[in-house]
Amino acid sequence: xxxxxxxxxxxxEPHSFKIARRIVQSRPxxxxxxxxxxxxxxxxxxxxxxxxxxxxxxxxxxxxxxxxEHLEETLGKTIDLLGAGGRLxxxxxxxxxxxIVKQFLQRESKDCICPPSVPVCQCKHTASxxxxxxxxxxxxxxxxxxxxxxxxxxxxxxxxxxxxxxPVKAVSSKLSFKELRRGFSLN
Numbered sequence: 001x002x003x004x005x006x007x008x009x010x011x012x013e014p015h016s017f018k019i020a021r022r023i024v025q026s027r028p029x030x031x032x033x034x035x036x037x038x039x040x041x042x043x044x045x046x047x048x049x050x051x052x053x054x055x056x057x058x059x060x061x062x063x064x065x066x067x068x069e070h071l072e073e074t075l076g077k078t079i080d081l082l083g084a085g086g087r088l089x090x091x092x093x094x095x096x097x098x099x100i101v102k103q104f105l106q107r108e109s110k111d112c113i114c115p116p117s118v119p120v121c122q123c124k125h126t127a128s129x130x131x132x133x134x135x136x137x138x139x140x141x142x143x144x145x146x147x148x149x150x151x152x153x154x155x156x157x158x159x160x161x162x163x164x165x166x167p168v169k170a171v172s173s174k175l176s177f178k179e180l181r182r183g184f185s186l187n
Contacts, residue, residue, distance in 0.1 A: 010068075011059030012095065015043045019056055029046060033062075037121050058094065071097060074102045078130045084162035088129065091155045096153045098136070129158035 004020035022042035029035050039053035046052055062068060071109045077089050088105075092098040107113055108128045112121040137155040144151055 005091075006063050007059045009059070010062040010096065011055035013055040013059065013135060015143075018042045019113060023049065029121065032140050062096070068096060071100055079108065079160075082160035085101070086159055086160040087132070088158045088160065091153050093152050093154075096162050098156075102136070105156055109158065116166055127161060132157040132159055 001009070001109060002020070003023065004017045007019055010175035013019065019039050022038050025036070026034075026038045029038065032161045035056070036053040037050065039056045040046065040051070043052045070131065075090075082088060090101045092101050109131050111125065111127050112123055113125045114121050114123045137157070139147070139150040139153055
């Protein structure tokens with residue numbers, strides 16, 4: 001994967017080709033400040049609350065640390081690690097992570113994952129989790145005021161079900177991160 005594709009895929013950066021071209025033209029890049037300046041210059045400076053280099057740094061960090069691969073691997077292991085009634089709580093900080101978590105929980109909360117075109121289940125898949133919340137939990141206005149860095153956080157909660165338990169319909173809940181940290185019951 002070349003640099004522009006990496007920045008586009010992991011940073012979801014619309015200006016990835018301009019940024020990659022400018023980085024290559026500016027080699028060698030020796031400091032993070034130098035890289036941030038190169039990226040800001042490539043996209044024409046700051047246009048909002050977030051620094052223009054944020055997505056590029058995110059892309060590089062995700063690629064170098066193989067974060068998405070590790071997330072998928074870890075989520076898969078939770079099926080065997082959690083006992084019946086155990087809670088899986090995942091806080092994601094960008095859409096790539098959240099998409100992986102959402103798709104995993106949707107898949108693992110269904111008894112059949114066969115395509116809709118298959119009239120009779122062939123997969124023999126059984127649900128491993130029941131969703132505690134139908135929708136993602138986001139920080140409240142109060143929490144955002146107290147902790148502005150929580151603005152991108154998305155939390156999803158599921159409960160491990162035993163093989164004999166049937167999946168239960170998810171319940172709607174309006175809990176904040178702060179309430180959950182204090183041990184507030186989800187039921």
